[in-house]
């Protein structure tokens with residue numbers, strides 16, 4: 456659970472905490488009175504961090520320091536148990552601000568997959584908004600629910616087990632539609648029915664062929680301002696011996712498609 460920021464910034468049971476030893480040893484845990492964590496750098500009695508402030512520095516039984524940090528939204532995404540690929544923070548951060556959603560919005564997410572995207576959307580629309588998350592495989596929904604429960608956002612998500620290319624959506628007057636599926640073009644006409652006029656559809660696709668097909672169908676289905684981009688991220692190593700980009704990293708993730716729905720004939 457992500458507890459809302461409080462003035463004293465103290466760790467309470469149930470809080471999600473990133474236990475950081477070094478870049479290779481980072482653990483997302485849920486604080487509890489009795490909790491032990493082991494690593495090759497020693498054992499940690501994490502019961503002792505209850506009541507301590509975030510930022511607390513502890514020691515393993517081998518004398519190695521560990522740090523109690525607030526997990527970022529990206530940490531929450533990367534630490535979900537994955538049954539599918541998930542969206543990357545660099546892409547999602549950009550696409551979120553390319554829509555008009557915020558607290559109170561009602562949004563559609565397809566497919567639920569591992570729940571990483573649904574979780575971030577729920578965080579964005581909370582406390583009063585709602586995410587309607589559609590997935591055709593029941594076992595993925597169960598895994599996603601467990602992932603999202605840990606972050607405390609289940610009450611802002613309604614799940615459906617359904618192939619939306621065939622059966623469409625239950626909701627109407629939706630503020631944004633997020634598609635992360637292999638065949639987004641098959642869902643675009645259903646999304647057009649569910650979306651409010653003027654609002655956004657965004658879609659992730661790893662391959663150019665998928666993008667071309669999706670864009671063609673968007674243009675045939677009352678969408679304008681259709682744009683496609685790719686975000687490249689390069690980590691920079693800052694070290695005494697020299698500052699330069701890391702040689703390896705994430706290269707291509709997805710092409711990002713976005714478009715807005717118009718109401719044809721609304722002038723009459």
Ligand SMILES: C[S@@+](CC[C@H](N)C(=O)[O-])C[C@H]1O[C@@H](n2cnc3c(N)ncnc32)[C@H](O)[C@@H]1O
Pocket residue numbers: 539540541542565566567568569570571572573589590591592595617618619620621635636637638
């Ligand atoms: C790449 S995963 C989505 C990952 C998710 N966005 C996340 O961040 O965890 C794609 C998911 O879409 C589901 N899917 C594909 N086509 C679908 C359809 N027509 N209706 C419902 N779900 C679909 C798949 O079963 C799969 O779980």
